[in-house]
Amino acid sequence: MPPIDPQQRLAILSNPDAQDCTVYRPDDDDPDAExxxxxxxxxxxxxxFQAPADWDELERADFFGDAEPDTFVTAYIECEAKPGSAGFFVADIGDYVATMPGLGEVVMFYVxxxxxxQQGRHYTLIRDDEPLD
Structure with a gap:
């Protein structure tokens, strides 16, 4: 992983359009675990998310799988903890992101x-439209 650009990180953390979120990581050893x-x-x-124009049908099918293409979005995610601190993390493939866009509604995304x-890690997320219990 390239070093974290402090200016780019700060630009995302301080952007007025950035939303608060919480990142969760499933337990690879126990799928039933919290x-x-x-x-x-x-x-x-x-x-x-816009699939590259040069992708053929097989590449598109492989990337999108069973998910609807319109549920795919792109985003930057930056941890609020300082790099090098105990609480610092970098979101990775397989993580879940919980956002609260407004009115107490929680919207989940899958990385x-x-x-x-040079701008940082640009994620492709899948919006989870399943209602939360």
Whole structure:
């Protein structure tokens, strides 16, 4: 993983459009276990996921699986804890992200993929439309 760019991290954490979120990690050894609460973060949505134009039908089917393409979004996620501190984490594929866009509604996302560039780790998330119990 490339080093975290402090300026880019701060730009996401301080962006007025960034929402509060909490990141959870499932237990790979026990699928029935409660997810580990990694901590608080900020999520900055950057739009709907657009499959690259050069993907063929097989690549699209492999990427989207059984999920509806319109449930895929892209975002940056930055942990609120300082890098190097005990509470610091980096979201990874397989994690869950709980957001509260307003009015007490919780919207869950699944981290499906990510790419890294000079702006940081850009995630592809799948919105979970299942109602929470």
């Amino acid at each position: 997810e580990l609460d990694l901590g608080d973060a900020k999520i900055l949505f950057s739009g709907a 499906h993929d990510y790419s890294e560039d």
